[in-house]
Amino acid sequence: MWHKLNAPYNKDLYWWNTCAIALVYSSLYFAVRHLFWRIIEKKISTRTFIVQMLLLYGILYMAVLMLLYLLPRSSTHVIYKSHLPIRLDDLLLGTIPFFVRYSMYAIFSVLIERHSYLQYLKWRAKRRLASLKDEISATQRSLHKNELQQHIRSGSSHGLGNLLQELYDWADPGKASALPHMEVIVHYLLVGFSNYEQSAYMSLQREIDMVSSLAALYDNKIRGRLGITVEGKVAGRKIPRFLLLSLAHDIVKHADWSSPHCLADMQIRVTDEKFVLHIRNTRAATANWHTGHDGTGLQRLRDNLDALHPGQYLLHHHIDENLFDLHLEIHY
Template sequence: MPVELFKRPWLSFLVHWLAWEGLYFLMGLPLILAAPYRNWENFFFNYGLLGSVNFLLFYGCAFYLIPALFIKRKNIWALVISSLLLAFLFTFIKYRLEMWNFETKLAEVKAAISRIPAIDTTATGGKTGRQFPATPVSPMQWNSYVRAYISFSFLIIIIAFAYRLLLVWYGHEKVRKDLENQKLQAELSFLKMQINPHFLFNALNNIYSMAVLERAQKTSNGIMKLSEMIRYMLYEKEDEQYRVTLDKEISHINNFIDLQKLRYEGELFIHFIIEGDITGRKVPPLLLFPLIENACKHGIVQDPAKPVSIQITIMDKFLNFSIHNFKNDFLKDQTGGIGLVNVQKRLSLLYPQQDLLHIQNTRKEFDVQLQLPL
């Protein structure tokens, strides 16, 4: 059962422990029921206490050691060395518990013998006719114990490794199915938008031609930018990793900024800076766009002292995106926030278990920092 199903770590630990002990007891129950003498005390010691120690080894490897060293860091040697140390450590813990159990029972036997009164055994040839408490069997020496039980500790680590890989596979399958469903829903949405795209483009081209004939340069430019944006949203194809080239995404952003400039009288203060080489880089389509649209919609775009600042920095393996705006006191959308929620959901599907988006939202300012793997 995936630990991600539980919101509280202690609940995950408890459920896994109960499942482990339940299976442990079920495996050991036929043995004690078939035995001529049922020593329940030893049964609960072996399958309860020692079973819990084995569970701690399993849980620590499956949910802490393997994720930290193998899944995140891919450090095989550190995982092997840590596994060896843990196997010896938990074998030693079980050995000390076995010794403690033996010494406790031995002390009980000695106490029981000391309470038996002395009797004359001369007439019976040295035989008392009474049963003395059975002396507990001494556990192996440490060297023999390690040789006998260290392999069992390694088996538990192997089970933990297999279980964790099963969880990773399950998580990847879930993400893959979510992506397929999201892509299907997106395609259905695009189909709804594409009822007659040729009519839409023909209409825009006709209006553009009319604007040119009437010498309405500003209007014709706006229509052309809008046409290019719609064409990008409808027809730009993604690769098998749901990405498009960064230069096309930037061109789409620039078209949007140009449209914003056509909306207002006077100068607009939207600073868009690109640092690094964008050649051959790919990003998920329309992932940055809702953040820019949100900043232009709710920001102060005509105050030179409070511009909308957008920056894309290309690193070796990451794209760093930042956007900052001061909030205006008008144009409040009561149903807003859909674009931001959409970005967060897409990030969780495309890059599961990665904290990529950081938002600072104050009363007067809004700041977004996003780091995308390239």
């Protein structure tokens, strides 16, 4: 930089004289850089910086004065005219422009370097943040997969347990006609133990078909009194696997089928925005009603909905004497 600033005069300078003068101004440049970095890093105060800059100027003044006396005047005319006598006051004023110029070079270089460094830190922080987000997302997906697998297997186990209990009660050979319905439901439940990502959701029509198979399986008990009505477009709509089948199983187990006025009704309404399920059934006597405070299988249902539709569903239930009422909405 010194060479470019003084290009018109370089032809008169010997290389060692040029090196001596360049060394002085280069030292000034790096010294100012060092001081300015220290004030940016708040290692020194502004007052200390000013004092040290004045001391640095004094050192520069003495170094230039020494060069004027040690080097030939013809070699130093870029810093002091060779035809003028050396006067301390003129030298004091003459070195100020050089001092200010090289100090500004140093300060501007520090500011540019600091800005570039801050931009680099921001870029690195953004990359690190993006990496952390990816790691968090991967962890959440892994946890979500494990949670889904647990809920699906829980639903499968619950359904299989109910069917096994029914098998133990099959002492009557006349029930053999229900075996095909048993096979359909068992196959449907066992699929839940396979790839849980493919098993987490099922078409609404398939779930409705499973409820129909369940009603046929228990026909000797319920005698066609499990009603299911559907309003809206079913094709293409998916719901959590075992949602209808599990609730229908609970109705079969706990409804008061001994009463001629037993009510067991499942109403489904489908729109573009939501899936609505309304269940009303007459419940059996308290001694046979193993639901606890939260209703039959409702906690398992909530866990499943939390995993598959977090924050997208409404679930309410009410027990009034011998009538159980449940309302579920899943918003898309």
